[in-house]
Amino acid sequence: xxxxxxxxxxxxxxxxxxxxxxxxxxxxxxxxxxxxxxxxxxxxxxxxxxxxxxxxxxxxxxxxxxxxxxxxxxxxxxxxxxxxxxxxxxxxxxxxxxxxxxxxxxxxxxxxxxxxxxxxxxxxxxxxxxxxxxxxxxxxxxxxxxxxxxxxxxxxxxxxxxxxxxxxxxxxxxxxxxxxxxxxxxxxxxxxxxxxxxxxxxxxxxxxxxxxxxxxxxxxxxxxxxxxxxxxxxxxxxxxxxxxxxxxxxxxxxxxxxxxxxxxxxxxxxxxxxxxxxxxxxxxxxxxxxxxxxxxxxxxxxxxxxxxxxxxxxxxxxxxxxxxxxxxxxxxxxxxxxxx
Amino acid sequence: xxxxxxxxxxxxxxxxxxxxxxxxxxxxxxxxxxxxxxxxxxxxxxxxxxxxxxxxxxxxxxxxxxxxxxxxxxxxxxxxxxxxxxxxxxxxxxxxxxxxxxxxxxxxxxxxxxxxxxxxxxxxxxxxxxxxxxxxxxxxxxxxxxxxxxxxxxxxxxxxxxxxxxxxxxxxxxxxxxxxxxxxxxxxxxxxxxxxxxxxxxxxxxxxxxxxxxxxxxxxxxxxxxxxxxxxxxxxxxxxxxxxxxxxxxxxxxxxxxxxxxxxxxxxxxxxxxxxxxxxxxxxxxxxxxxxxxxxxxxxxxxxxxxxxxxxxxxxxxxxxx
Numbered sequence: 001x002x003x004x005x006x007x008x009x010x011x012x013x014x015x016x017x018x019x020x021x022x023x024x025x026x027x028x029x030x031x032x033x034x035x036x037x038x039x040x041x042x043x044x045x046x047x048x049x050x051x052x053x054x055x056x057x058x059x060x061x062x063x064x065x066x067x068x069x070x071x072x073x074x075x076x077x078x079x080x081x082x083x084x085x086x087x088x089x090x091x092x093x094x095x096x097x098x099x100x101x102x103x104x105x106x107x108x109x110x111x112x113x114x115x116x117x118x119x120x121x122x123x124x125x126x127x128x129x130x131x132x133x134x135x136x137x138x139x140x141x142x143x144x145x146x147x148x149x150x151x152x153x154x155x156x157x158x159x160x161x162x163x164x165x166x167x168x169x170x171x172x173x174x175x176x177x178x179x180x181x182x183x184x185x186x187x188x189x190x191x192x193x194x195x196x197x198x199x200x201x202x203x204x205x206x207x208x209x210x211x212x213x214x215x216x217x218x219x220x221x222x223x224x225x226x227x228x229x230x231x232x233x234x235x236x237x238x239x240x241x242x243x244x245x246x247x248x249x250x251x252x253x254x255x256x257x258x259x260x261x262x263x264x265x266x267x268x269x270x271x272x273x274x275x276x277x278x279x280x281x282x283x284x285x286x287x288x289x290x291x292x293x294x295x296x297x298x299x300x301x302x303x304x305x306x307x308x309x310x311x312x313x314x315x316x317x318x319x320x321x322x323x324x325x326x327x328x329x330x331x332x333x334x335x336x337x338x339x340x
Numbered sequence: 341x342x343x344x345x346x347x348x349x350x351x352x353x354x355x356x357x358x359x360x361x362x363x364x365x366x367x368x369x370x371x372x373x374x375x376x377x378x379x380x381x382x383x384x385x386x387x388x389x390x391x392x393x394x395x396x397x398x399x400x401x402x403x404x405x406x407x408x409x410x411x412x413x414x415x416x417x418x419x420x421x422x423x424x425x426x427x428x429x430x431x432x433x434x435x436x437x438x439x440x441x442x443x444x445x446x447x448x449x450x451x452x453x454x455x456x457x458x459x460x461x462x463x464x465x466x467x468x469x470x471x472x473x474x475x476x477x478x479x480x481x482x483x484x485x486x487x488x489x490x491x492x493x494x495x496x497x498x499x500x501x502x503x504x505x506x507x508x509x510x511x512x513x514x515x516x517x518x519x520x521x522x523x524x525x526x527x528x529x530x531x532x533x534x535x536x537x538x539x540x541x542x543x544x545x546x547x548x549x550x551x552x553x554x555x556x557x558x559x560x561x562x563x564x565x566x567x568x569x570x571x572x573x574x575x576x577x578x579x580x581x582x583x584x585x586x587x588x589x590x591x592x593x594x595x596x597x598x599x600x601x602x603x604x605x606x607x608x609x610x611x612x613x614x615x616x617x618x619x620x621x622x623x624x625x626x627x628x629x630x631x632x633x634x635x636x637x638x639x640x641x642x643x644x645x646x647x648x649x650x651x652x653x654x655x656x657x658x659x660x661x662x
Binding site: 151153255270308318 | 345365366367368369370387388389390404406407408409411430432472473476477478479481483512513535538539540541542543544549552553555556557559560561563564565566567568570571572574575576577578579581582585586589590592593594596597598600601603604605607608609611612614615616618619622623625626629632633636637638639640641642643644645646649650651654655
């Protein structure tokens with residue numbers, strides 16, 4: 001973008017060398033070209049005229065300087081300016097989103113001390129640990145005038161300031177915050193950086209600071225992974241226990257319900273039986289009360305009628321022969337009864 | 341015709357050359373000091389535009405007017421607690437008095453050298469006279485630390501003989517301001533204004549870094565262990581809860597069941613009692629018969645006396661019951 005500008009600047013700096021144009025004229029005079037000086041003048045005029053037009057692309061603005069002094073900013077389109085030597089034009093792309101990347105592989109080139117300690121992403125955290133913080137700054141040129149004229153090397157300023165403000169933010173956070181709260185960091189560092197850039201009148205507008213994966217330095221990474229693993233193990237253990245709990249407790253609740261229902265069943269059984277028994281007894285009693293003796297006899301005899309046929313051995317002993325009873329070997333009899 | 345043309349051309353060329361020598365352009369980003377045989381003539385030209393000077397004998401010297409960058413190299417510096425760190429600082433400055441600038445340092449290269457000589461030592465002074473933490477942090481913002489880290493941080497501080505509950509008294513921003521204040525008076529005479537000094541990078545030197553890494557690893561391992569034991573603890577807690585809940589559920593169910601049963605027993609007892617009190621004698625008669633029916637089985641032997649109610653007719657019909 002600044003190629004033309006640098007050439008122009010070099011030309012301006014080399015103030016004491018006569019412009020090529022004069023030598024050129026001299027040479028041409030000596031050569032005596034056909035068509036004579038008129039052609040030369042014509043050629044010169046055409047050359048001059050051609051430097052009086054310029055186009056500004058839709059994404060750009062043109063900054064016009066007359067004898068080095070800023071005179072106007074022009075919008076996209078075809079424009080007219082005074083010829084070369086009087087007015088010069090510099091075009092600045094104000095729509096393009098530029099990115100500056102700060103990653104482990106991009107040290108920024110400028111650092112004068114070597115080794116791993118020079119990487120842009122290695123930072124000290126507030127708890128005196130070391131973190132790897134890669135990030136990307138996206139910016140746009142907001143004010144072409146300031147961007148061109150106020151700061152010598154705005155890009156370098158942006159890089160240095162980005163690093164400084166990022167470290168300021170990281171320096172106030174613990175390593176765990178650096179790893180887990182990247183959004184917060186990106187917002188705060190963007191604000192800090194914008195403030196600095198505005199203060200320097202750099203004309204740069206920060207769009208976003210995008211944090212890439214923040215991490216601990218490589219030698220520490222396995223132990224960080226161990227922590228992550230331990231976190232998972234912890235969760236795993238808790239889940240396992242919850243699973244056990246959930247396996248056992250609802251089943252136990254069901255079991256408890258069963259116990260209660262069974263008890264209720266028992267209760268119903270007991271009460272119903274009692275009611276039934278009571279009703280039966282009451283009814284029977286009612287009739288019994290009407291003819292107590294007969295009923296009693298009947299019941300007694302009925303019982304024995306049912307009972308006696310079932311019995312295997314029956315002995316009938318005369319009431320006077322009271323001594324016979326001990327002679328009966330009841331034990332043996334019953335035993336032989338079983339073996340039969 | 342021809343010699344006249346050549347003559348005119350020469351005049352024009354000379355005229356252009358003189359014009360070129362006397363006119364100069366000052367860019368927006370530049371300022372100019374005009375000298376005559378090395379002597380400074382007039383005020384410096386700080387506004388941009390087309391300017392004129394006496395050709396050949398006067399010389400225009402250009403200086404940048406915009407913000408310039410200085411990148412420092414203070415190198416390895418011990419902090420107050422003797423931790424060696426690398427510090428990379430940068431500063432922004434501008435030439436506010438081009439005349440003094442020209443007289444003292446002449447050009448940007450020399451100026452950078454002077455700034456190196458002034459800012460680097462100032463940075464060193466400030467880093468050496470403050471604790472590392474002051475350089476790193478900017479505020480007393482409460483760090484979100486895990487308990488273990490809190491403890492280990494306190495241990496580090498204790499090892500270094502510092503208070504455990506450390507508060508930031510200075511902070512990075514004030515340190516850089518201090519550096520600026522210390523350096524500014526020394527660069528005044530060069531016509532230079534220091535806009536600010538910033539610390540770009542601070543890192544441990546390799547040996548310190550290794551021990552810091554070891555500490556970090558140990559810390560992480562502790563955290564991992566803590567998580568694991570927390571997990572175990574939490575799991576046991578849940579298991580305990582499970583056992584408790586199981587017992588609770590079971591015993592509550594038992595309690596309820598027993599109560600229900602008890603009530604039923606009571607109710608049935610009441611029902612029986614109410615019914616049987618009508619005639620306890622009849623009840624026992626009937627129940628006894630029932631028991632006879634149930635208790636005597638096939639294998640049972642029965643010895644019946646002829647006295648018995650059942651056998652009373654066995655020996656004969658006497659008409660009268662005994």
